Amino acid sequence: GAGVSQSPSNKVTEKGKDVELRCDPISGHTALYWYRQSLGQGLEFLIYFQGNSAPDKSGLPSDRFSAERTGGSVSTLTIQRTQQEDSAVYLCASSLFDLRLAKEQFFGPGTRLTVL
Amino acid sequence: TQLLEQSPQFLSIQEGENLTVYCNSSSVFSSLQWYRQEPGEGPVLLVTVVTGGEVKKLKRLTFQFGDARKDSSLHITAAQPGDTGLYLCAGVTYSGGGADGLTFGKGTHLIIQP
Numbered sequence: 485g486a487g488v489s490q491s492p493s494n495k496v497t498e499k500g501k502d503v504e505l506r507c508d509p510i511s512g513h514t515a516l517y518w519y520r521q522s523l524g525q526g527l528e529f530l531i532y533f534q535g536n537s538a539p540d541k542s543g544l545p546s547d548r549f550s551a552e553r554t555g556g557s558v559s560t561l562t563i564q565r566t567q568q569e570d571s572a573v574y575l576c577a578s579s580l581f582d583l584r585l586a587k588e589q590f591f592g593p594g595t596r597l598t599v600l
Numbered sequence: 601t602q603l604l605e606q607s608p609q610f611l612s613i614q615e616g617e618n619l620t621v622y623c624n625s626s627s628v629f630s631s632l633q634w635y636r637q638e639p640g641e642g643p644v645l646l647v648t649v650v651t652g653g654e655v656k657k658l659k660r661l662t663f664q665f666g667d668a669r670k671d672s673s674l675h676i677t678a679a680q681p682g683d684t685g686l687y688l689c690a691g692v693t694y695s696g697g698g699a700d701g702l703t704f705g706k707g708t709h710l711i712i713q714p
Contacts, residue, residue: 525707575643591644
């Protein structure tokens with residue numbers, strides 16, 4: 485079956501511009517996560533969606549970052565007034581929500597964002 | 601805040617050698633996951649260990665969860681160039697669900713020289 489897809493795969497933008505990154509999770513997965521990975525680093529949690537519940541935004545680094553998930557499926561991460569320090573790979577993951585089992589996350593290939 | 605320390609950060613060895621990478625924390629986790637990430641791709645789950653002291657084998661890879669469920673190790677026997685990648689550990693806790701239940705380490709960059 486289809487995995488998690490993200491678009492665009494690469495995005496180059498100028499400082500101060502807004503960008504939108506898209507994530508299509510695996511069909512039927514109720515949980516969706518956004519992470520940021522800087523060069524050579526681990527994953528930094530940004531935001532989490534679970535079904536129709538209010539998202540966990542505790543990882544968003546500033547109010548320039550926002551995300552939405554429409555219809556419990558596709559998600560968009562928006563970065564306003566981009567800064568050079570926003571340059572990173574943005575990864576999306578989805579999973580089945582099951583408290584009884586460890587949560588396996590399925591990752592997309594990421595969007596590489598470069599802010600000039 | 602729960603932290604996972606991975607060591608070494610970088611490791612480059614020759615094909616056929618053995619290696620061990622470590623994932624340590626002062627926190628207790630319900631379970632621990634190991635992922636491998638190749639350049640330009642997202643991480644892919646290798647294994648989940650759940651019980652303290654548990655050992656799981658995946659071909660040449662052996663994963664161990666510490667008795668106290670605070671640490672884990674990944675041992676690779678007779679490493680192959682195809683093992684090259686970034687190895688990430690992630691600790692899972694149950695706190696009513698939510699992403700605060702999954703904490704990633706910074707990873708070990710592994711290069712296997714042919």
